[in-house]
Amino acid sequence: MFANLIRGSLAALVVVTGLVSNALAGGFDVNTTITGLALRGVDPVSYFVDGEPHDGSIAITAVHNGATYRFASEENRDLFKQNPDKYLPQYGGFCAFGTAMGVKVDGDPDLWKIVDGKLYLNLAPSIQERWVKDIPGFIATADTKWGDLENVNPSDL
Incomplete structure (x- = not known):
């Protein structure tokens, strides 16, 4: 029952925010805005080198897997x-x-954690609170499920 409640709430939020993967970003495997911007413009490297997220510059970008990433520095x-x-x-x-x-x-991008050198994001503070109660278990389950989800349109789930 909890899973169905979460699925319904999460699915509704995806529709409301419009921040889902799209064909402009080369498929459904990367979470982007409708313009193809990944991580809402946050610099992915900043988590690792600065220990916190920083907004990237519109002038410093790279495209990877069809998505545009912004960076705080060259x-x-x-x-x-x-x-x-x-x-x-x-x-x-x-x-x-x-x-x-x-x-x-x-x-x-503001709800994140680096685990074993990998960056993980969560949807909302309440979701992250639930996730941190069993990070290894949720990662193992997500790793297993990602293969089936990776190339599926979020609205089809």
């Missing part, structure tokens, strides 16, 4: 280009808890 952009997989959020930037529940919903 150095961060260059680090990203050298090894994008090191800095990309897991599950294409969709919510880690939602992925474990079998849905693709927005991941908020």
Whole structure:
């Protein structure tokens, strides 16, 4: 019952925010805005080098997997280009808890955690509170489910 409540709430929020993966970003595997911007413009490298997210500059960008990423500095952009997989959020930037529940919903760049060198996002503070109660379990479940979800339109789930 809890899972159905979460799925319904998360699905509704996706529709309201409009922050879902789209064909403009090259498929359904990356969470982007309708303009193809990933992470709402937050610099993915900043989590790792600064220990916190920083907004990227519209003038410093890179395109990866059809999505546009912004960076706070050219150095961060260059680090990203050298090894994008090191800095990309897991599950294409969709919510880690939602992925474990079998849905693709927005991941908020301000609700994040680095676990074993990987960046995970969550949808909302209450969702993140639930996720941190069993991070290894939710990651294991999400890793298993991501293969089935990765190329599916969020609205089809």
